[in-house]
Amino acid sequence: xxxxxxxxxxxxxxxxxxxxxxxxxxxxxxxxxxxxxxxxxxxxxxxxxxxxxxxxxxxxxxxxxxxxxxxxxxxxxxxxxxxxxxxxxxxxxxxxxxxxxxxxxxxxxxxxxxxxxxxxxxxxxxxxxxxxxxxxxxxxxxxxxxxxxxxxxxxxxxxxxxxxxxxxxxxxxxxxxxxxxxxxxxxxxxxxxxxxxxxxxxxxxxxxxxxxxxxxxxxxxxxxxxxxxxxxxxxxxxxxxxxxxxxxxxxxxxxxxxxxxxx
Amino acid sequence: xxxxxxxxxxxxxxxxxxxxxxxxxxxxxxxxxxxxxxxxxxxxxxxxxxxxxxxxxxxxxxxxxxxxxxxxxxxxxxxxxxxxxxxxxxxxxxxxxxxxxxxxxxxxxxxxxxxxxxxxxxxxxxxxxxxxxxxxxxxxxxxxxxxxxxxxxxxxxxxxxxxxxxxxxxxxxxxxxxxxxxxxxxxxxxxxxxxxxxxxxxxxxxxxxxxxxxxxxxxxxxxxxxxxxxxxxxxxxxxxxxxxxxxxxxxxxxxxxxxxxxxxxxxxxxxxxxxxxxxxxxxxxxxxxxxxxxxxxxxxxxxxxxxxx
Ligand SMILES: Nc1ncnc2c1ncn2[C@@H]1O[C@H](COP(=O)(O)OP(=O)(O)O)[C@@H](O)[C@H]1O
Ligand SMILES: [Mg+2]
Numbered sequence: 001x002x003x004x005x006x007x008x009x010x011x012x013x014x015x016x017x018x019x020x021x022x023x024x025x026x027x028x029x030x031x032x033x034x035x036x037x038x039x040x041x042x043x044x045x046x047x048x049x050x051x052x053x054x055x056x057x058x059x060x061x062x063x064x065x066x067x068x069x070x071x072x073x074x075x076x077x078x079x080x081x082x083x084x085x086x087x088x089x090x091x092x093x094x095x096x097x098x099x100x101x102x103x104x105x106x107x108x109x110x111x112x113x114x115x116x117x118x119x120x121x122x123x124x125x126x127x128x129x130x131x132x133x134x135x136x137x138x139x140x141x142x143x144x145x146x147x148x149x150x151x152x153x154x155x156x157x158x159x160x161x162x163x164x165x166x167x168x169x170x171x172x173x174x175x176x177x178x179x180x181x182x183x184x185x186x187x188x189x190x191x192x193x194x195x196x197x198x199x200x201x202x203x204x205x206x207x208x209x210x211x212x213x214x215x216x217x218x219x220x221x222x223x224x225x226x227x228x229x230x231x232x233x234x235x236x237x238x239x240x241x242x243x244x245x246x247x248x249x250x251x252x253x254x255x256x257x258x259x260x261x262x263x
Numbered sequence: 264x265x266x267x268x269x270x271x272x273x274x275x276x277x278x279x280x281x282x283x284x285x286x287x288x289x290x291x292x293x294x295x296x297x298x299x300x301x302x303x304x305x306x307x308x309x310x311x312x313x314x315x316x317x318x319x320x321x322x323x324x325x326x327x328x329x330x331x332x333x334x335x336x337x338x339x340x341x342x343x344x345x346x347x348x349x350x351x352x353x354x355x356x357x358x359x360x361x362x363x364x365x366x367x368x369x370x371x372x373x374x375x376x377x378x379x380x381x382x383x384x385x386x387x388x389x390x391x392x393x394x395x396x397x398x399x400x401x402x403x404x405x406x407x408x409x410x411x412x413x414x415x416x417x418x419x420x421x422x423x424x425x426x427x428x429x430x431x432x433x434x435x436x437x438x439x440x441x442x443x444x445x446x447x448x449x450x451x452x453x454x455x456x457x458x459x460x461x462x463x464x465x466x467x468x469x470x471x472x473x474x475x476x477x478x479x480x481x482x483x484x485x486x487x488x489x490x491x492x493x494x495x496x497x498x499x500x501x502x503x504x505x506x507x508x509x510x511x512x513x514x515x516x517x518x519x520x521x522x523x524x525x526x527x528x529x530x531x532x533x534x535x536x537x538x539x540x541x542x543x544x545x546x547x548x549x550x551x552x553x554x555x556x557x558x559x560x561x562x563x564x565x566x567x568x569x570x571x572x
Contacts, residue, residue, distance in 0.1 A: 053431070079433035086427075094424040097417070104414075105421055109432045113414040162431075 001201045002029040002052065002169055007061035009047055009225075021047045022058070023225040029169075034195055034202040036212040038244070039222035045205040048222075049171045052203065054078050066168055080110035083162035083200075085155070085175040092158025095147030099138060099157065102146050103127045106161035130160055134190060152183030156190055163194050170195065172204040176211070184208075191215065209241045223252060265388050267512040271505030272396035273457045274476055276403055278484075278504040279497060280450030281477030286496070287411065288443040289423040290338075293349035293474055295451045297356025298330040300470035302452025303459035304363040307371055310460070316377045320456045327452020328445040330356055335441030360467055367467040369459075376460035403450070404497045410446075411493050419443050451477075475528040480504035482535040507531065 007025040012018050021044045029035060037045050050056040052063055054075035062071045070078045085092055093102050104118045107126075124142065131139035134156050138149075146154060155175060163170060172191065176184040192215055195202050206212050212219055219236045221229035221244070228251045231239060277299060284292040302323035309319035330352055337348035361367065378387065386392045410416040421429040422439040430436055451473070459465040484503025490496045514527050 074435075076430045076433050076435050079431050082431070084431045091425070092428055092431075094421040094428060096424050097420060101417055101420075105417055105429060105432055108414055108418070108434075111414075113418050113434065115410075115413045115415060118412055118414050118417040 001031045001033070001066055002027075002203070003062070003064040004028070004048070004052070005062045005064075007048070007051060007063070008059045009044075009051070009056065010059055013059075020225050022051075025061070025225070025227060027220070027227065029201050029203065031201055032199050033218055034200070034216040035204065035218045035220060036216040037203060037205045037220050037222060038207065038209060038212045039228075041207075043222040044225040045222055046173055049084075049173050049203060049205060052169070053082055053084055053171055081168040083165075083167035083170045085158050085162050085170075085172050087174040087177050089151035089154040089158070089178055092161065093146045093154055096145060098143050098145055099131070099149075100124060100127055100142040102157065102161060103130070103164065106164045109165045109167070130164065133193075134160060150183075152179050152186060155179060155183070155187050159187065159190055159194060163198055163200060166198050166200070168201060170200045170202040170204075172202065172206075174205055174207060177207060188215065209244050213239060213241065213244070221248065223248070228252075264509075264512065265390065265393060267508040268393050268505055269388070269396055269461070270458075271508030272393065272400050272501070273454055273461060274508065275400050275454075275480065275501040275504035276457070277451045277454035277473065278477045278480035278500045279400075279403055279407055280447040280454070281474065282481050282497065282500045283407070283443055283447040283450070285478065285481060287420055287423050288440060288447075290345050290440060290444070291349070292331075292334060292444060292447060293346060294330055294334045294352045294356075294444070294448055295349075295474050295477060296470045296472065297353035297360065298327040298448040298451050298470070299455035299458075299473045300360045300465070300467060301330055301356055301363070302327045302455030303465035303469055304360045304369070304467075305452070306456030307369040307459050307465035308363055308365070310371060310374050310376055311369060316375060316379075316460065320377060320453060320460075323456035324449040324453040327455070328449035330452070331444035331446070331448030332441055334448070335437075335444040339437035339440055357467070360470075364465060364467065369465045371460060371463050371465070377457065378460045400501045404494065404501060408494045408497055415442075472525045472528055475525075475532050476504075476507060479507050479528060479532045479535060482532065483507055486535060486539070 004025055004027040007022050009022040010018060010020050025044075025048060027048070037048075039045050047056060051058050052065075054070065054073055054077070057072065062069055064070065065078065065081045070081075094105065097105070100119050100123075104123055107123060108118075127142060128139045131142075136153055136156055138153065138157065146157065149157065159175070175191075176187045179187060188211060191204070194200070202216070204216065213236060216236070217233045219229075219231040219239070220227050229247055277295070281292075281295060284290045305326040306316070306319040306323040309322055310316050314322075333355075334348045334352040337343045337351060338345050341348070343351070381387045381392050381395070384391075386395070411420055418429060418434045419439045419442065422434065422436045422443070426436045455470065458469065480503035481500055482503070483506050484499030484501070485496070487506075488495055488499030488502065490499070510531060511524060511527060514523070515521070519527065
């Protein structure tokens with residue numbers, strides 16, 4: 001479903017600020033894979049997601065979605081395949097538009113937007129049904145401006161909007177990180193339910209190791225622009241947070257040794 | 264007094280165009296100073312050459328829309344700052360407008376214009392023409408409000424509201440900006456064409472400062488009307504335009520000259536922008552304006568940070 005091959009990205013090449021964000025990343029997701037991604041700050045997790053989404057373009061390497069090479073396709077053109085939820089709860093919705101208008105925008109993904117009325121009664125029925133599944137009572141507030149919702153509500157709505165049309169791939173970048181623990185738990189639960197319901201192929205970045213172990217069918221760990229650990233579902237089920245930290249130290253140490261030896 | 268209301272209603276169409284860019288697209292478009300004259304010039308020269316005035320006025324709309332497209336292309340494809348893109352088009356249009364008119368002033372005396380029937384019946388300066396112009400404004404408001412609730416119109420609103428988000432749903436924000444600028448400047452040029460026919464001539468300088476009149480109308484309307492619904496905000500713009508004209512009329516009556524009008528416009532916009540920040544007015548404004556950005560909490564993820572690898 002998603003094929004990332006030999007992806008490289010260096011920011012500010014040839015300057016003192018040169019930063020190799022990605023080094024020869026290879027990653028393939030089969031249909032229905034739900035991969036959680038962990039790693040230190042600056043490991044390149046967001047950069048991978050941004051390249052899948054078309055926010056950044058790689059120096060070399062390819063991104064294929066469902067067999068189609070999208071490496072150079074503009075973000076809005078490949079948006080028909082991709083649902084995204086960002087870390088900032090403000091980022092995924094239009095604040096001065098109502099809940100139903102936001103959902104109508106999301107429903108228009110991959111369709112030609114013309115002069116038909118954006119919100120119709122038929123769409124409203126669908127919105128009510130979908131919103132009810134969030135169990136936040138938002139289905140009674142269709143005409144509320146989204147800017148008036150709390151961060152947790154907005155993030156839940158963002159998740160619903162991102163998945164409303166059943167995208168081929170769902171990209172989540174620390175989408176629970178800005179929420180208080182209670183709301184984070186809610187959005188985590190919704191994520192699990194929605195991904196299962198639509199059987200979405202998902203790439204989820206999180207800095208919460210417990211969440212990374214609890215969710216998904218596969219886990220990868222990144223460090224310094226590389227994937228340093230790739231656990232299958234069976235391996236992941238046996239893994240603990242402590243075990244992950246141990247792996248991380250081990251691999252990081254080994255890498256450092258390599259570098260030192262090269263010098 | 265009635266003439267001021269008539270003028271206000273014609274300028275209201277221009278102000279609705281400014282509302283589209285400034286409020287809906289969140290794009291500070293200065294093209295309007297040029298495109299207003301483009302509309303007047305296009306319609307006038309066509310009318311002088313015997314074109315049906317309605318056709319001429321519609322052509323003015325498209326001429327203005329073309330100007331908007333230029334600004335849009337400069338900004339989106341040329342990566343030129345929005346303000347500068349508008350200024351570039353505006354300056355360029357000065358020469359183009361002169362080319363269209365062939366000289367600095369095109370009189371429409373004795374020509375058949377959209378105002379001729381009103382004039383012939385003695386309706387100009389009476390409440391009949393006010394009613395007709397109000398009807399025209401309401402039609403414009405209705406079309407704009409309808410458009411902003413269609414799929415493409417909603418995509419345009421979200422382009423102004425949260426461009427990153429709407430791109431992730433497959434909308435080209437570039438195309439939306441170009442389309443919005445085209446519609447906006449089309450309306451501005453349409454208004455310019457009507458003003459030329461109303462005052463009986465097109466003049467190369469008639470667009471200077473138009474952006475301030477548009478902004479003043481939008482801001483004044485916003486100060487007295489809720490922005491809760493789009494239709495209310497759009498009607499507010501129309502009222503703002505009329506109020507602006509009445510204020511000008513009042514200032515002229517108080518002894519200021521026509522040449523002082525630009526200064527009055529500027530002062531009015533400054534007042535409308537600054538007053539809401541001052542004490543009593545701030546409270547008033549806070550009550551009137553609904554904040555679009557919510558107060559959603561973004562808790563610092565300190566707890567979880569510690570678990571970081
Ligand atoms: N747009 C950018 N411009 C410059 N440097 C960037 C940019 N995006 C990411 N980087 C750098 O690339 C590296 C990887 O960043 P990122 O992918 O955001 O890491 P994370 O794993 O924390 O999400 C970091 O060193 C970061 O500073
Ligand atoms: Mg990141």
